[in-house]
Amino acid sequence: MRRFEVVFQPGGRTVEVVEGTTLLEAASLAGVPLEGVCGGRGTCGKCEVRAKGKLSPSTSSERRALGDKLSLGARLACQARVLGRVVVEVPDASLRLGQKILREGVTRYVPLDPMVKKRFLCLSKPSLDDQRTDLERVLDALGEGRAADLNALRELPFVVRRNEFRVTAVAVDGTLVAVEGGDTSGRCFGVAFDVGTTTLVGYLLDLSTGEEVGASAAMNPQAACGDDVISRIGYLMEHEDGLERLHEGIIEALNELISELCRDYEVRPDEVYLISVVGNTCMHHLFLKLDPRNIASVPFVPVVSDPLVFKAEELGLKAHREARVVVLPNVAAYVGADIVGGILATGLWEVEAPTLLVDIGTNGEMVLSADGRMMACS
Amino acid sequence: MRRFEVVFQPGGRTVEVVEGTTLLEAASLAGVPLEGVCGGRGTCGKCEVRAKGKLSPSTSSERRALGDKLSLGARLACQARVLGRVVVEVPDASLRLGQKILREGVTRYVPLDPMVKKRFLCLSKPSLDDQRTDLERVLDALGEGRAADLNALRELPFVVRRNEFRVTAVAVDGTLVAVEGGDTSGRCFGVAFDVGTTTLVGYLLDLSTGEEVGASAAMNPQAACGDDVISRIGYLMEHEDGLERLHEGIIEALNELISELCRDYEVRPDEVYLISVVGNTCMHHLFLKLDPRNIASVPFVPVVSDPLVFKAEELGLKAHREARVVVLPNVAAYVGADIVGGILATGLWEVEAPTLLVDIGTNGEMVLSADGRMMACS
Structure with a gap:
């Protein structure tokens, strides 16, 4: 398959793509956050750009959305x-840049008891x-504990003897996941x-x-495949490797955030x-590579709603070799683990007066706490 | 590094090895079970062969062990x-072939309650x-259960819908490890x-x-690295990649046994x-790739003696993608999981009269059961 260069202006970000790739996909690969509300259906017109070079002929969607502007490129x-080398001018209006992301908030007191110790x-020798x-x-x-990961067992006899039996044990819920020489107990990090x-x-x-x-924050690269969850599920149903691509995009972006955080704050992955x-x-579901399509249609059934724990390695996340990933539980197809996180962070169930938790995001959810019960909707 | 062919006669088994490999190592790679009681130290003289081709000069051990026979090849x-292509004649006396392996025995009644169901x-839809x-x-x-493996979750929505919600669940201790279409409940196998x-x-x-x-039975290919456990630990301490090689040899041999059993009895791996x-x-320890060297010297300390459960995949064993491996506990450096298996199989602790369990193998062990206590030695 032939590959061609696509240059995005202003900024000059360049990416090489396979013949036939859309400019929207090329933009996603280049890290240029283009708008795309309709999930690549050509109906919203928000991903308008100007392009020079060899491209496929205009489609009826483009003629409908762009009219006379087509003749101006x-x-x-x-x-x-993309059918050859292309230079793309991206107008500010088509960019998602400069959005303000909420990074800080209030927290309640929680006793320190992390799953990893x-x-x-x-x-004694x-x-x-x-x-x-x-x-x-x-x-x-x-x-505590009666179990160990295989890698921890394999390094155990060497580490304890090389360090005169002075070691730091790393345990997750009573399972020994690693042994480190000397005292490293002050270096124990997590990423949420x-x-x-x-x-x-x-x-x-x-x-x-x-x-x-x-x-640290970043745009969700899946945005190129649709602005909201329904568009993304549509994208996934229309592309054979859609689930794979949406999943990999998110894992890559999260790995970049981990390495950025580690670099900025002098922590080793x-x-x-x-x-x-x-x-x-x-x-x-997309993070875990679970098919979310049954969330989008009646009767709106997720694959799983229980809390889950996996090894980071299984998901391709780059942290300690035996790091664990904890995924909070969902409540239903449209009441997610983010809302559960919000309930936990605010201590909503402990509030006496009737109280409403409102999450205004790309989709909006509410949880009402009253008389010891909580009701959620979205 | 140059590689040369080594041919073993009679039989003609051929293997390509890196320059400098010993004929004993080459025989192990070729699956030719040569004797080697001293673990490659050149002292037992049991691995005598006749060889033609480019080989390293004879060592003082060889001159001592072989004398005049050296001049006859x-x-x-x-x-x-090995320094070039070599043809090796293996006399019957140097082969471990034809040993009789105990394959059958008596068993006691055990209620059926396998870990995998x-x-x-x-x-209902x-x-x-x-x-x-x-x-x-x-x-x-x-x-039962509140958890699932990642692969089981990933296939779950597809398998249930493709099969009209008639599926077979495979669970290990309450964790869903797979879902299969239709009724496959009669096909559930294990290998001990x-x-x-x-x-x-x-x-x-x-x-x-x-x-x-x-x-099904096979020779332990590690025999080429020493006849008893002390020789093998010696081999491992003298070779940088010794642990890796002893471990891989055993995993490969077990994988061959699995595929042989599956082929012979029409079971899919x-x-x-x-x-x-x-x-x-x-x-x-070698099976798990745990360093056994501290077993060989005072105060004789194994890495682990607890019962262990891992995924077969982690150990490179080729069975169902989510198959589990259960490793029975050891008692001490020279009282192993095989003795624990013997105690379990015979129900030794239930016997009223003082009773002795004797395991005569390459190493020998005994367990005495009396007055509700058991004492072991080796």
Whole structure:
């Protein structure tokens, strides 16, 4: 398959794409955040650009949306396909740049009890009177657990002996996930992700103090495949590899946020042991590569709503080799894990007077708390 | 690095190896089970072969062991290194072939309750009155569990809808590991491995009936690296990639046994959901790629003695994508999981009169059961 260069102006971002790629897809690959409310159907007209170079002939959608402007080089990025080298002028109106992303907020007091714990241990050395196994020695000193990850077991005999039995144990819910030489207990980080339909926000948290170290945000690259969840599900149903692409886009973007946070705040990615994720039910499914199509039609059935824990590795997230990903539970097809996060963050269920939690995002949700019950809608 | 062909006669098994490989290592790679009691130290003289072609000069060990026979082309396979194409004649006396492996025995009655369960479910279809998620629908019908593997979740919405909500759920300890279309509940298999120092035995078990379907055995390819566990630990300490090689040899041999059992008894490898493994503590460690060197010296400390469960995939075993491997616990450095398996199989702790369990293998162990206590030695 032939590949051609596409240059986006102003800024000059350049990307090489396969023949037949739409300008909207090329923009997404180049990291140029183009509008695309209708999910590439050519109906909203918001992805208008000017382009020079070899492109597919204009479509009826473009003639309807652009009229006379077509002869001046205007195209809809979702319709025009690359057939040779192309230079694209993107007008400000077609860009999603400069949106203000909420990064800070109020928090309530929560006792520090992270799922991942690091503890420095000075172990007694083995002797004929104390032939406990390496794992028993560590878990006895840690005071919890009866299990270990395979990688932790494999490094265990080397790490404890190289460090004179002074090591830091890393445990998740009683499972030993790693042993590190010396005292590294002060270096224990987590990243909390809010996967929004439009924006992605990552918070770097120091799990030894509970402090927020910093935050970073990015546009959700899936925006090129539709502005709202219904458009994205449409995109996915129209493209054989749609689920794969939407999933990979989000994982890549989250990995970039992790490496940005680590760089900015001098944390090594292998010091990130825990990642939590919230998002509406569709984003939640796309993040996990679960087919969300049954969310979009009657009777609106998600694949799963339980809280989930996986290894970061299984999802392709780049943190500590044995880092865990915690995905908050959904409530229903249109009441997602992000709302559950909001309820947890505000302590809504503890409020005595009837209180309304309102989440105004790309989609809007409300939760009413009264008389010890909570009702949600979207 | 240059590579050369080594041909083993009679039989003509051929293998290509890196320059400098010993004939003993080449034999192991070619699946020719050469004797090697001393673990490649050149002291036992049991790996005597006749070789033609470019080989390293004879060592002092060879001169001591072979004397005049050197001039007739005799070499010790553990000493002679490949420097060009070589043809090796292996005398019968140097082969481990034809050993009789115990494949059958007596068993006691054990109620059938395998860790893996398959159940055929006729699910009610979702409606506006029943918006349960796909996972809830399956787990409610199954009557257990609140969790699922990622791959099971990913296939779930497709499999249930393609099969009109008539599916078979596969669960391990309440975790949904797979969903299959239609009724496949009668096809649920496991393989039990006895990883001996000298021989490997695999039993194919029908987990829906508890019956043994068949058994198959092979030589432990690690034999080329030493006849007993101490020689193998010596081999591992003398070779930088020793642990890797001993581990990979065993995994490959077990994979061959699985595929042989599946072929012989018309079972698909993806119908094998559970694998159990016993072995002495050193074999147990090598199977898991855990460093066993501290077993060989005072105070004889294994890495782990607890029972362990991993995904087969993590260990490179080829069965169902989400198959689990259960590794029985060890007792101490020289009282292994194989003895624990023997205790479980015989019900030794239930016997009233003082009773001795004797395991005569490459290494020998005994367990005395009396007055509700058990004492073991080796």
